[in-house]
Amino acid sequence: MSRSRPQALYVLAHPEQHSLNRELFAAARAELERTHDVAVSDLYAMGFDPVLTTCDLGASGREPGTFLERWGRATASRGLASDILDEQRKLREADVVVIQFPLWWYSVPAILKGWFDRVLTAGFGFDVVDPATGRTRKYGDGLLTGTRALIVVSFGESASAMGPRGIAGDLDSILFGLIHGTLFYTGVEVLPVHAIADADGFDSSDIARETARLRARISGLAEETPIPFRSMRGGDYTRSRTLDPAIAPGRSDLAIHRRGD
Amino acid sequence: MSRSRPQALYVLAHPEQHSLNRELFAAARAELERTHDVAVSDLYAMGFDPVLTTCDLGASGREPGTFLERWGRATASRGLASDILDEQRKLREADVVVIQFPLWWYSVPAILKGWFDRVLTAGFGFDVVDPATGRTRKYGDGLLTGTRALIVVSFGESASAMGPRGIAGDLDSILFGLIHGTLFYTGVEVLPVHAIADADGFDSSDIARETARLRARISGLAEETPIPFRSMRGGDYTRSRTLDPAIAPGRSDLAIHRRGD
Numbered sequence: 001m002s003r004s005r006p007q008a009l010y011v012l013a014h015p016e017q018h019s020l021n022r023e024l025f026a027a028a029r030a031e032l033e034r035t036h037d038v039a040v041s042d043l044y045a046m047g048f049d050p051v052l053t054t055c056d057l058g059a060s061g062r063e064p065g066t067f068l069e070r071w072g073r074a075t076a077s078r079g080l081a082s083d084i085l086d087e088q089r090k091l092r093e094a095d096v097v098v099i100q101f102p103l104w105w106y107s108v109p110a111i112l113k114g115w116f117d118r119v120l121t122a123g124f125g126f127d128v129v130d131p132a133t134g135r136t137r138k139y140g141d142g143l144l145t146g147t148r149a150l151i152v153v154s155f156g157e158s159a160s161a162m163g164p165r166g167i168a169g170d171l172d173s174i175l176f177g178l179i180h181g182t183l184f185y186t187g188v189e190v191l192p193v194h195a196i197a198d199a200d201g202f203d204s205s206d207i208a209r210e211t212a213r214l215r216a217r218i219s220g221l222a223e224e225t226p227i228p229f230r231s232m233r234g235g236d237y238t239r240s241r242t243l244d245p246a247i248a249p250g251r252s253d254l255a256i257h258r259r260g261d
Numbered sequence: 262m263s264r265s266r267p268q269a270l271y272v273l274a275h276p277e278q279h280s281l282n283r284e285l286f287a288a289a290r291a292e293l294e295r296t297h298d299v300a301v302s303d304l305y306a307m308g309f310d311p312v313l314t315t316c317d318l319g320a321s322g323r324e325p326g327t328f329l330e331r332w333g334r335a336t337a338s339r340g341l342a343s344d345i346l347d348e349q350r351k352l353r354e355a356d357v358v359v360i361q362f363p364l365w366w367y368s369v370p371a372i373l374k375g376w377f378d379r380v381l382t383a384g385f386g387f388d389v390v391d392p393a394t395g396r397t398r399k400y401g402d403g404l405l406t407g408t409r410a411l412i413v414v415s416f417g418e419s420a421s422a423m424g425p426r427g428i429a430g431d432l433d434s435i436l437f438g439l440i441h442g443t444l445f446y447t448g449v450e451v452l453p454v455h456a457i458a459d460a461d462g463f464d465s466s467d468i469a470r471e472t473a474r475l476r477a478r479i480s481g482l483a484e485e486t487p488i489p490f491r492s493m494r495g496g497d498y499t500r501s502r503t504l505d506p507a508i509a510p511g512r513s514d515l516a517i518h519r520r521g522d
Contacts, residue, residue, distance in 0.1 A: 015314050016328065050311060050371040053276050067277060068417075068461065106438030107368060110311040110375030116366050139428060156329075161502035164513045167400060167493060168502075169437050173515055177367030177435050200329060232428060241422035241429075252425045253514035254434055 008036035009094035013043045013101040013112035020202050020210070021154060025100055027211040028152070031218040032098065039090045043111045048083070050114015056081065056121070068122050075123035087119040096148050096221060097188070102199070103155035106174045116182055125186045139232035142187030148226060149183050151175065151193045152214065156200035171195055176254045180229055189226035228259040269297035270355035274304045274362040274373035281463050281471070282415060286361055288472045289413070292479040293359065300351045304372045309344070311375015317342065317382070329383050336384035348380040357409055357482060358449070363460070364416035367435045377443055386447045400493035403448030409487060410444050412436065412454045413475065417461035432456055437515045441490055450487035489520040 010029055014021040032038050041048070057063065057070035058079050065073070074080055080088075091097065101112050108116075120126060126138055137143065153175070155162065162171045171193055172179065183190045194217055196210055230236040236244055236259075248256040271290055275282040293299050302309070318324065318331035319340050326334070335341055341349075352358065362373050369377075381387060387399055398404065414436070416423065423432045432454060433440065444451045455478055457471055491497040497505055497520075509517040 015312075019328070044312075044314070050375070051276075051305075052365070052370065053305070066461070067280070104313075105374075105377050105381070106442035107374060109313065110371045110378050113366075113368060113374045114311070114371030117371050120366070158502065163503065165504040165517065166502055167498050167504070167518070168442060169515050169518070170513065173434060174438050174442070176430050181367035181429060181435070200327070237428050241419065241427055242424065243426040243428070251514070252431065252516070253512070254430050255513070256426065257428070257430070 006036050006095040007093045008032050008038045008096045008098065009041065009090045010038055011041045011043065011097065011099045011112070011115065013109045013115075015044050015109075020196075020199055020207060021100060021102060023207055024152065024154075024196070024211060024214050028098065028100070028214050028218050031215045032096075034219075036096065039094070041087060041090065041115070043115060046083075048111055048115060050111045050117065052114065052117040056084070056118060068127060071122040072127060075121045080121060084118055084121065087115065088121075088124055091119065091144065091147070094147055096150070098150045098152060098218070100152040101154075103153050103157075106168060108178065116178075120182070120186060137187070138185050139229075142185055145187035147187070148189040148191060148221070150191045150217070150221060151179065152196070153193060154196040154199040157197060159195070159197040162195070162197065173254045179227065180254075180257060184227075184229045190229075191221065191224050191226055230257055230259055267297050267356040268354045269293050269299045269357045269359065270302065270351045271299055272302045272304065272358065272360045272373070272376065274370045274376075276305050276370075281457075281460055281468060282361060282363060284468055285413070285415075285457070285472060285475050289359065289361070289475050289479050292476045293357075295480075297357060300355070302348060302351065302376070304376060307344075309372055309376060311372045311378065313375065313378040317345070317379060329388060332383040333388060336382045341382060345379055345382065348376070349382075349385055352380065352405065352408070355408055357411070359411045359413060359479070361413040362415075364414050364418075367429060369439065377439075381443070381447060398448070399446050400490075403446055406448035407450075408448070409450040409452060409482070411452045411478070411482060412440065413457070414454060415457040415460035418458060420456070420458040423456070423458065434515045440488065441515075441518060445488075445490050451490075452482065452485050452487055491518055491520055 010032065012021070012025050016022065029038060029040065056074070057067065058074045063070045063073070078085070101108050107113070124143060126142065127136060157168055160166055161168050164170050168174065175193060179190050179193065194214065236247055238244060243256055271293065273286050277283065290299060290301065317335070318328065319335045324331045324334065339346070362369050368374070385404060387403065388397060418429055421427055422429050425431050429435065436454060440451050440454065455475065497508055499505060504517055
C-alpha cells in the first residue's frame with residue numbers, strides 16, 4: 001500500500017444508521033478522502049466492546065502485579081486482544097484523527113469512552129517511558145506526538161447554554177478531560193472543537209449548512225493552529241504540578257492551561 | 262419487604278475482584294447497611310451492557326420518530342429492557358446513591374458512563390414534562406429530586422495535580438458533567454466528591470486510613486450539605502441560559518454555578 005498520501009483515522013460513535021451524524025460523517029469522510037487515505041472506526045458498526053476488563057491485562061487475566069504493571073507487560077509483549085492491536089495500529093499510522101459523536105450527559109457515549117479506556121493502554125497511550133532519558137512521557141509529550149485531532153460533537157443545547165457562563169458549563173471545560181486529559185496527554189495536537197448546537201431539531205437546510213461547514217473545516221485542517229496547551233516540561237508548572245503562581249494569578253478556570261490565557 | 266429504613270443504592274464500577282476499590286466498597290457498604298437497606302449495582306459483576314443502541318428505543322428498534330421521541334415512548338410504555346427497568350427501580354427507591362469508580366482518562370469507566378447513558382432514559386432522567394405545569398423539569402428539578410448522591414473516586418495523580426490550578430484540571434471541574442450535568446440535572450442533591458488521591462501505590466496502612474475516612478464519611482451522610490448549585494428556575498440565569506451578568510462578573514470558571522461563589 002502506498003504511503004505517499006497522509007493517513008487519517010475517522011472514529012464515529014453513533015447508534016443510528018440514518019441520522020444527522022451519519023450525514024455529516026459521510027460528507028466529512030468524502031472530503032477527507034480527497035487528501036488522505038482514511039481508515040474508519042465506526043464503533044457501533046464494529047460492535048466495539050468498550051468494557052476494559054482484566055482480560056485486557058494478559059492472556060489469562062490472572063498474572064501477578066498491579067493493574068498497571070500487568071497492562072504494561074501485556075502491551076510490551078503484544079499480548080493485547082486483536083481488536084485493540086488493530087485500533088492501536090490505526091492510531092499509530094494516523095496523521096489526523098477525526099472523532100465524531102453526539103454529546104450524551106455532557107460527555108462521550110460509553111462506546112467511545114471505552115475505546116479510549118481499552119485502546120490507550122499502559123505503555124501505548126500513557127506510562128510511556130522514554131528509553132533514552134528514563135522519563136515518563138505525558139502532557140504534550142506522549143507517544144502520539146505528531147498526530148492532530150479534530151473533535152466533532154453535536155448536542156441539543158443551544159450554543160449559549162454550552163458557552164462561557166452557560167448553565168451547562170462551556171464546551172471546552174466540559175470536554176477538558178477528553179481534549180487535554182486524554183488527547184493532549186498522549187501527545188496529540190488538538191484543534192478547536194467543531195461544535196454543532198441545537199442538533200435535535202435539524203431540518204434539511206440545517207443539515208446542508210452544517211455539512212458545508214464541516215467540509216470546509218476538514219479541507220482546511222492542515223492550516224489550522226492547535227490549541228496551545230502548556231507542556232508539562234515547558235516550565236509553566238511547579239514540582240507539585242500546579243501552574244506557576246505568576247501565570248494567570250488568581251484564576252482557576254481551565255483556560256489557564258492554554259498559553260496566552 | 263419493610264420500608265421503615267431508608268433505601269440506598271451502591272453503584273460500583275471496578276474490574277478487579279481484589280483491589281483498593283473492592284476493600285473500600287466492602288467497608289463502605291457495611292457502614293451504609295447499619296442505617297440503610299442497600300441495593301448494589303456491581304456493574305462488572307453484573308456484566309452490565311453499557312452500549313445504548315436503537316434496541317433501547319423500543320422492541321423492534323425501528324419505530325418512527327426521532328431518537329428522543331422513540332426513547333420517550335419506550336419509557337412511557339415500559340417498553341425498556343429488563344436490566345434498565347431494574348436499575349430505574351433501584352434508583353427511584355433510593356434515598357441515597359453512592360457511586361464509586363477509579364478515574365480513567367479523567368472521567369468514569371465506560372461501563373459506568375453507559376449506566377448513565379442507558380438508565381437515565383428520556384422521560385426518566387430527563388425530558389421529564391411535569392403534567393401539572395407542562396414545563397420540562399431539569400437542573401435541580403429533575404425526576405430524582407429528594408435523592409442525594411456521594412461520588413467516591415480514586416486516582417493515581419496527586420491531590421495537587423487534581424486541585425485548583427493543577428495540571429490535570431481540578432476534580433470538581435473535570436467531573437462537572439457528572440456532578441452537575443448528570444446528577445444535579447436530574448434533581449439529585451450531590452455531596453462534595455470523596456476523592457482518594459495517589460491511589461496507585463497504596464500499602465496496607467494507606468488502605469486502613471482511606472477505609473476509616475470513607476466509613477466516617479458514609480456514617481455522616483445525613484448531616485452533610487449538598488453542593489449549592491444554582492437552580493435553572495431560581496432566577497440566576499437569563500433566558501439564553503447564561504448566568505446573570507451581575508453574578509460573579511467577569512468569571513467563567515465552573516464554580517460560578519454554585520451559590521455563594
